[in-house]
Amino acid sequence: MRVVLGEDLTLLRDGLVRLLSAYDMEVVAAVDSGPELLRALIDHRPDVAVVDVRLPPTFTDDGLRAAIQARLEVPGLPVLVLSQHVEQLYAKELLSAGTGGLGYLLKDRVSDVLRFIEAVRTVADGGTAMDPEVVSQLLARHDRDQRLARLTAREREVLAFMAEGHSNAGVAARLVVTEKAVSKHIGSIFTKLDLYPAEDANRRVLAVLTYLNA
Amino acid sequence: MMDVGETMAWVVRHTLRTCLRGMALAGAAVAALPLFVASVVCVLLLPTGLGVVLAPKSLLAVRRQAERQRRWALDWSGVTIAAPYRSRSAKPSNRLTRVFRRCGWVLGDPATWRDLLWTLVNVPVSAVLGLLPAFMLVAFTWTVVDDYGTVVDGWGGVAPRGFLLQVFLLSMLPAYAIAGPWLLKIRAIASSSLLAPTRKEMAARVGELTESRWDAVDASAAELRRIERDLHDGAQARLVALGMNIGFAEQMVRENPDLALTLLAEARESSGQALSELRALVRGIHPPALAERGLDGAVRALALSLPLPVDVHIELPARPSAPVESAAYFAIAEALANVVKHSGANRAWAQLEHDEGRLVAIVGDNGAGGAHPRAGGGLQGIERRLRAFDGMVAVTSPPGGPTQVTMELPCELSLART
Numbered sequence: 001m002r003v004v005l006g007e008d009l010t011l012l013r014d015g016l017v018r019l020l021s022a023y024d025m026e027v028v029a030a031v032d033s034g035p036e037l038l039r040a041l042i043d044h045r046p047d048v049a050v051v052d053v054r055l056p057p058t059f060t061d062d063g064l065r066a067a068i069q070a071r072l073e074v075p076g077l078p079v080l081v082l083s084q085h086v087e088q089l090y091a092k093e094l095l096s097a098g099t100g101g102l103g104y105l106l107k108d109r110v111s112d113v114l115r116f117i118e119a120v121r122t123v124a125d126g127g128t129a130m131d132p133e134v135v136s137q138l139l140a141r142h143d144r145d146q147r148l149a150r151l152t153a154r155e156r157e158v159l160a161f162m163a164e165g166h167s168n169a170g171v172a173a174r175l176v177v178t179e180k181a182v183s184k185h186i187g188s189i190f191t192k193l194d195l196y197p198a199e200d201a202n203r204r205v206l207a208v209l210t211y212l213n214a
Numbered sequence: 215m216m217d218v219g220e221t222m223a224w225v226v227r228h229t230l231r232t233c234l235r236g237m238a239l240a241g242a243a244v245a246a247l248p249l250f251v252a253s254v255v256c257v258l259l260l261p262t263g264l265g266v267v268l269a270p271k272s273l274l275a276v277r278r279q280a281e282r283q284r285r286w287a288l289d290w291s292g293v294t295i296a297a298p299y300r301s302r303s304a305k306p307s308n309r310l311t312r313v314f315r316r317c318g319w320v321l322g323d324p325a326t327w328r329d330l331l332w333t334l335v336n337v338p339v340s341a342v343l344g345l346l347p348a349f350m351l352v353a354f355t356w357t358v359v360d361d362y363g364t365v366v367d368g369w370g371g372v373a374p375r376g377f378l379l380q381v382f383l384l385s386m387l388p389a390y391a392i393a394g395p396w397l398l399k400i401r402a403i404a405s406s407s408l409l410a411p412t413r414k415e416m417a418a419r420v421g422e423l424t425e426s427r428w429d430a431v432d433a434s435a436a437e438l439r440r441i442e443r444d445l446h447d448g449a450q451a452r453l454v455a456l457g458m459n460i461g462f463a464e465q466m467v468r469e470n471p472d473l474a475l476t477l478l479a480e481a482r483e484s485s486g487q488a489l490s491e492l493r494a495l496v497r498g499i500h501p502p503a504l505a506e507r508g509l510d511g512a513v514r515a516l517a518l519s520l521p522l523p524v525d526v527h528i529e530l531p532a533r534p535s536a537p538v539e540s541a542a543y544f545a546i547a548e549a550l551a552n553v554v555k556h557s558g559a560n561r562a563w564a565q566l567e568h569d570e571g572r573l574v575a576i577v578g579d580n581g582a583g584g585a586h587p588r589a590g591g592g593l594q595g596i597e598r599r600l601r602a603f604d605g606m607v608a609v610t611s612p613p614g615g616p617t618q619v620t621m622e623l624p625c626e627l628s629l630a631r632t
Contacts, residue, residue, distance in 0.1 A: 053506070054502075054506065060505060060506040060507070061506040061507065084493065084496075084502065085493055085496070085497070085502045085503070087503050087515040087518070087519070088515065088518035088519050089503070089507075089511065089514055089515035089518050090515075092518070106489075107489075108485075108486050108489045108490070111482045111485055111486060112482070137519050137521075140521040141520075141521055141522070141523070
């Protein structure tokens with residue numbers, strides 16, 4: 001799997017390169033500024049981009065803007081955005097710009113190595129990996145989509161785990177139920193969200209998008 | 215070296231400019247007379263109620279005209295005249311209250327009446343001092359031309375008296391060029407007798423500033439103490455535990471790998487907690503979204519993170535300065551936090567706009583109402599925060615709602631929008 005990495009802090013950049021390489025991912029470019037990142041993403045067209053929100057030259061949201069721009073120019077480019085803080089606003093902006101796998105995680109999550117690598121792979125495969133903090137803020141809101149209101153509490157829980165990028169097995173383990181039960185919930189979620197039979201992975205993404213965009 | 219022709223051109227240009235400015239001053243003074251009359255009539259109409267609406271309008275027009283006089287005094291004569299006006303309390307949302315509040319604000323300010331008096335006094339003062347340079351120039355030109363005629367007529371004769379007079383008058387031209395601006399300066403100084411703040415007003419203002427400065431210093435010292443305590447008991451302590459666990463795990467990794475694994479897992483846990491504490495602390499000092507997106511983006515990000523829907527309406531043509539952005543952000547955040555904590559509302563709104571040199575933020579909700587500032591409460595915190603910027607806060611919260619908090623702080627939008 002080919003990865004482009006955008007991170008300006010040397011310590012973190014080298015650490016991430018080491019970490020990703022250890023799990024058979026090839027870091028084809030590791031850059032430290034917004035403009036360089038955009039160029040690298042367009043030149044290399046990696047299987048997944050791992051991007052820090054705050055980068056030079058302005059040290060504001062250069063990384064985020066480069067990622068959004070790249071997704072518009074390279075349709076379907078999977079991007080995993082890392083940050084010291086998560087904002088619903090940024091999640092919304094990322095979701096509304098382009099298609100393809102999308103992740104948005106706090107940098108802290110890197111310390112759970114296996115979970116982080118799973119997230120990188122999920123995003124590369126076209127899935128979503130939203131930080132639990134984004135998801136929990138969404139759960140706390142009561143102005144949700146009409147369709148989401150039809151879901152039971154359990155189904156909402158399952159959908160939240162899906163948004164965080166967990167597989168059916170992962171959701172089952174966290175809810176301490178069987179995988180079969182999870183599949184049943186997911187089927188019910190698809191029906192209630194008016195997602196008619198299509199390719200399963202695709203419906204999964206659409207369900208999550210409905211949830212995140214509400 | 216400047217040659218004579220250039221010098222003459224400069225003197226002439228200078229003289230003409232002074233004449234034009236003097237005429238503009240005299241013209242403006244006369245043109246303001248109808249405003250004086252209108253204002254007096256409006257004030258007399260006060261008992262009928264019509265004046266309550268009209269008098270502030272007319273007196274504010276007088277004020278704008280006085281502001282222009284202050285600007286000219288500074289630009290043309292280098293005389294600085296500070297604006298003496300009292301600051302306005304925040305706009306109440308009730309229309310009728312707003313009209314009466316505005317009337318009280320304008321009519322209760324002694325500077326309003328001094329402005330009005332100056333509008334009258336200004337007419338003779340500016341007519342004389344303003345028109346004198348032009349009058350001098352005309353008189354001068356007439357004399358020269360007339361004498362020149364005489365000289366030409368008598369050129370065949372022997373009397374060069376006219377010629378000598380002409381030379382003398384020409385040599386006086388620089389004196390006119392210098393005298394003109396002095397006349398305008400005298401006028402400007404005369405105007406400051408009524409247009410500048412009085413000693414008493416200055417003293418009151420100094421008292422007000424001293425108090426708000428101490429409040430600001432106090433608040434920032436308390437803030438620093440809180441940050442120190444949070445770091446000391448939080449992130450710092452966790453990093454110590456983290457280092458200890460890793461060091462211990464290093465020793466144990468060969469003889470007791472199971473213990474080493476437990477220690478490392480604990481260390482990871484500890485680093486996560488330290489990070490989330492630091493994140494909360496950073497949000498309290500300077501929210502990252504504010505650094506990355508400015509006030510506009512930060513308020514939108516904040517609104518999205520709250521558990522109830524918040525309609526955000528922001529109209530800022532450019533960004534305020536960083537300290538104002540920060541103060542406004544925290545004031546809005548505090549107001550929205552109050553909505554979440556106390557109002558029981560299911561809908562809120564936040565508006566932000568720049569109007570007449572003031573940043574106006576309104577936070578409202580459809581909750582239970584009955585909010586009032588109490589000691590140590592959120593509203594008082596907002597008030598203290600804004601006072602350091604000469605800003606203010608007003609709350610309308612009738613029982614049953616809706617509650618609306620209006621916050622204003624004076625600011626120029628200087629930085630270009632990014």
